[in-house]
Amino acid sequence: MRLMFLCLLCCVMPIKALADDLVVFAAASLKGPLDAIAADFGDVVVSYGGSGTLARQVSQGAPADVVLLANAAWMDVLVADEWVATAVPFVGNALVIVGQPDADEVALTPDGLTTALGGGRIAMGFTNSVPAGIYGKVALEALGLWETVAPRVVEVDNVRAALNLVARGEVPIGVVYQSDALIVPELEIVARFPRDSHPEIAYFAGVTAQATHPKAAKFIAFLGTEAAQKALSDAGFCTDRQRC
Template identity: 45%
Template sequence: MLLPVTLLAATPAPAEEIVVFAAASLKSALDEMAAGFRADTGNDVAISYAGSGKLAQQILAGAPADLFISANLQWMDEIENAGLVAREGRRDILGNRLVLIANDSEQPRVEIGPGTDLPALLDGGRLAMGLVQSVPAGQYGKAALEHLGLWDAVAENVAQTDNVRAALALVSNGEAPFGIVYASDALAGDNVTVAGEFPESSHPPIIYPAALLTHTGDQADRAFLDALSGEAAAAIFARHGFTVLN
């Protein structure tokens, strides 16, 4: 007598969800990169974008993120000093440049230096920037303006925003004639043109560190971190105006 044989199909591994907290300036590029990662692995990537300082404070308060990508070293250092970065889980992945953008497509190119007459350029309008105490683009921007001796002349005209993309939006919508953002944001914005570029020597190096956080425990999280430094991601980030490190 033949006994029935049941063939059990291999059960595919369940998809994982990777929760990422990322600097707002990464949105266009990281959304594209994450979509490719989903297609390749089947794992979902849920990304929360905001200013790096705001995200860091949320992580310090216990927010359940698996990875954090900051737009500067300071906020990642805060997370690491609190013991929240996984062992060998941190790496510097990207760089960027700081630019002055204008709403006027016919704005002549401006040579930014100690002699730049920013009040005359603003002509009573606002200079859009991220929060100068907590948003990296705002911190870099203020550092550059102070280094060049231009901050005091424009401080009262600065419109500070919760993140760099909000500053970009103010210029794009014509609510501010000029703004200070990253070169990658200028590529992503509508109705904006790059009026000038800040000398690299005028501000700290713009570096984006990425890190696994201590409570992460599955391979999907580390695979996403590795993918951030992969060839496919590098091509995407470069196309969106970032400098790819390492």
């Protein structure tokens, strides 16, 4: 039954799993270091997406053994509805604005953002479901900037999509995580949001109610090992090795 469900899921998700693979649903911003961590652990298949989308899929019975989300609120929903028994934080991140190569630093003021935008728009994850978009809107509101940028926001379904819009030159700036900004070295981090302008950015891991793999809990424990934390730190995430 599990294998049949996985085959059906392949029609809508980029996942190819064997019956004995550990299936992990993970926030899109984790791709890169998590691929390396999964390879080190062995026999893991990871499907990436927006945290809100993944949470909904888990709550609909999708056959994930482990879920890794970039937002406490979405994980709280899964715990409250008993789709996840216990959630544990395993890494953090910082929120930044990225711009084009050689772009000037952007002042987090109405005039500063207006100048940076020029005639363009600002890319963000969906502000009602994608964690980076949620954090970004909260931060912009806290700084009194949301009304300035709201009419010019392009909302997309995950933070990597926002990054790609900037990388392709379709928008001049975008709100992304620090770790995402490092993926495209040609882009510049032009502004960093103050840590007190938004809730702490933490990623949470949990074993799902429908998990069948015997190593699901071991994989979550593996995320806390020195090797895994180094991989995350090297990719720009916030750990004990690298504070944000």
